[in-house]
Amino acid sequence: MFSGAHVILYSQDAEADRAFIADVLGFPHVDAGHGWLIFKLPPAEVAVHPADGPPQHEFYLMCDDLDAVLTELAAAGVEATRPVTEARWGRLTAVPMPSGSELPLYQPLHPVAHSL
16 A cells, blocks of 8 residues: 655755765665755654654664664764663664754664564
């Protein structure tokens, strides 16, 4: 029924953030026209969490080894914006994008659905 998911990140400096995703994170992409890059994402999954307040949506890049990813990003001059937090279900941090927004990173410690 569905062929994929399309995630949109809103940015105060879309051109710089696109360059970061292409050049630093190394995501393959297509040009939809006039430099409007659309990136191929790794396999994905979606979770629905209960909310006490208004609904919100979050986007995390998942990895198998958060420490290794942070080491690779540090070699490219990108340092985490917050300490790694440990929870029974995963490890979390974030890295800055050129626009100043954060890109959350997540190492799940639970079974993942994207490999089904």
